């Protein structure tokens with residue numbers, strides 16, 4: 001049901017095709033984040049028009065609400081969401097452990113490391129003062145941010161949830177560490193993640209005729225020996241593809257190093273997914289190093305605050321709330337073919353944001369995702385035509 005084929009390569013940048021039971025994904029590809037079974041404010045029809053190829057949902061969030069029992073009863077995630085295309089479910093390891101790390105290090109928000117945490121705002125407090133997260137060899141106990149109820153995730157349990165949700169691609173449960181964790185903790189968490197990976201694989205293969213795919217996750221923080229050990233270990237297991245998770249360090253340089261250490265050890269014939277990257281500059285850097293898929297909440301989250309992606313702008317973004325756009329009759333981006341730019345002016349979109357109209361969020365999200373999908377289309381074409389380095393130079397000299 002799954003096959004991954006490399007169609008072209010320019011240095012380490014790869015263009016390929018990942019065939020799934022719900023259609024093919026042309027890579028490298030951006031993966032839209034639909035944590036709760038929806039990409040905020042958009043319908044699946046909107047996403048199809050934008051050119052979206054694949055959505056990542058989250059087992060942790062969907063387990064807490066509405067629950068895998070209900071989604072299974074409703075015919076599985078595809079039917080529940082009305083989505084025909086490929087779906088991934090993240091395990092929620094990142095979400096669970098980001099709560100713990102924030103608490104443990106006395107940090108409310110570790111924005112650049114655990115960006116997802118922002119979405120929960122102030123809800124992540126245990127009213128009884130109990131620890132939010134407690135990990136042991138068997139699994140992890142955590143408190144629901146919705147109602148304070150207690151839950152436990154195990155590697156086997158997450159496979160079972162993934163089966164019942166019914167996404168095409170499932171991610172294993174991992175223990176995610178932050179850059180604030182020291183070497184010894186990061187090493188212990190990585191080793192536990194490896195043992196959990198073996199248990200997840202065993203549970204996954206208990207269903208012999210699976211139509212789903214399972215991705216292993218490389219951990220090891222920003223420590224060279226740990227990253228390499230983790231990449232080698234996870235690469236050795238019979239996963240259908242590999243995800244790179246956890247802390248990528250605290251600077252761009254560290255992130256590039258972590259990717260270089262990791263990607264050189266992963267089997268070239270299988271897809272590689274980087275969890276949590278989506279800025280334009282970063283996209284060129286990760287594709288250059290051989291990443292095939294990446295997801296990030298940034299483009300949709302930015303859209304909701306009026307930050308819109310524009311190629312000619314500094315850091316590829318404008319804030320539409322800025323007064324200079326008050327009477328600007330131009331579209332968000334000249335030449336953009338998205339629904340928003342074909343129908344509306346900057347002045348109108350600014351007005352919607354100022355008036356706090358819900359349409360503002362929808363129109364802004366359409367543009368930001370279209371911008372990224374269009375960029376990914378250009379990147380894929382450039383790799384196939386051996387001019388990716390040229391395209392990267394053309395874009396990055398503007399920022």
Ligand SMILES: [Zn+2]
Nearest residue numbers: 336338341367
């Ligand atoms: Zn547009």
